[in-house]
Amino acid sequence: GGVRKDLQTRGNRAQTLERQAWSVTSGLPLPQPPPSPPGKGSRALPRPGGRRKGDGWGLRTCRGRPRAFGSEQPWETGAFFTKVVDLGASSLKLEIWDTAGQEKYHSVCHLYFRGANAALLVYDITRKDSFHKARQWLADLEKELHPGEGVVMLVGNKTDLGEQREVTFQEGKEFAESNKLLFMETSAKLNLQVSEVFSTVAQELLQREARQSHSAQGDAAVVLNASPAPQAKCCAR
Numbered sequence: 001g002g003v004r005k006d007l008q009t010r011g012n013r014a015q016t017l018e019r020q021a022w023s024v025t026s027g028l029p030l031p032q033p034p035p036s037p038p039g040k041g042s043r044a045l046p047r048p049g050g051r052r053k054g055d056g057w058g059l060r061t062c063r064g065r066p067r068a069f070g071s072e073q074p075w076e077t078g079a080f081f082t083k084v085v086d087l088g089a090s091s092l093k094l095e096i097w098d099t100a101g102q103e104k105y106h107s108v109c110h111l112y113f114r115g116a117n118a119a120l121l122v123y124d125i126t127r128k129d130s131f132h133k134a135r136q137w138l139a140d141l142e143k144e145l146h147p148g149e150g151v152v153m154l155v156g157n158k159t160d161l162g163e164q165r166e167v168t169f170q171e172g173k174e175f176a177e178s179n180k181l182l183f184m185e186t187s188a189k190l191n192l193q194v195s196e197v198f199s200t201v202a203q204e205l206l207q208r209e210a211r212q213s214h215s216a217q218g219d220a221a222v223v224l225n226a227s228p229a230p231q232a233k234c235c236a237r
């Protein structure tokens with residue numbers, strides 16, 4: 001799935017930045033026109049179509065809507081959600097596309113990653129195969145996200161099923177570290193660490209944005225400082 005991010009500085013003072021980010025669960029999308037969220041126009045990005053239930057991959061609570069676990073309603077089978085993350089000085093509105101888990105649509109998954117600011121790679125800690133699939137998804141993601149751009153978090157879900165665990169915390173952490181990913185474990189069922197996933201990703205997005213803007217200012221200073229030099233040389237002739 002995917003996420004589009006609106007950043008708004010509090011007090012309505014500053015700019016509204018628009019960024020696109022994609023969250024990637026284990027699922028694979030059927031590309032369809034995305035729905036229009038309330039109050040917004042139609043979107044140019046695809047969203048997943050159907051959902052195959054029960055493969056244990058998804059992080060349902062990423063949809064950012066209050067509801068009881070397992071109480072899905074037919075109208076909730078769509079895959080576009082928004083979540084506002086309050087970060088104190090700023091808040092981020094994440095627009096999230098959830099992919100549906102269908103391997104045969106793997107070839108179109110790049111549509112969901114393109115232009116992403118962020119991605120969540122979610123696996124099921126009770127299924128080693130889902131962990132291996134997450135690694136494959138990362139390879140796909142890396143083709144679409146430019147190096148150093150895009151925040152990717154690896155998420156091990158279903159910590160409430162600890163006795164059935166097949167992927168250790170350490171394995172997840174080491175894989176994440178070796179690929180420069182953020183890492184967390186969650187239980188969507190118990191709502192453990194779910195909001196932390198989003199706030200951590202949002203924080204990281206903001207920090208990267210601040211660093212980029214800082215470095216852009218640095219570049220501008222170099223250009224400004226650079227231009228008088230040739231003139232001075234010229235005039236000295």
Ligand SMILES: Nc1nc2c(ncn2[C@@H]2O[C@H](COP(=O)(O)OP(=O)(O)OP(=O)(O)O)[C@@H](O)[C@H]2O)c(=O)[nH]1
Pocket residue numbers: 025026027028051052053054055056057058059060070099100101102157158159160161186187188189190
């Ligand atoms: N025990 C437990 N079950 C979970 C948890 N998260 C999801 N499930 C269950 O796992 C199954 C799959 O959940 P989905 O949210 O449909 O998984 P998904 O990967 O998004 O599904 P796809 O759309 O096929 O990718 C469902 O039966 C959920 O109720 C969790 O944290 N703990």
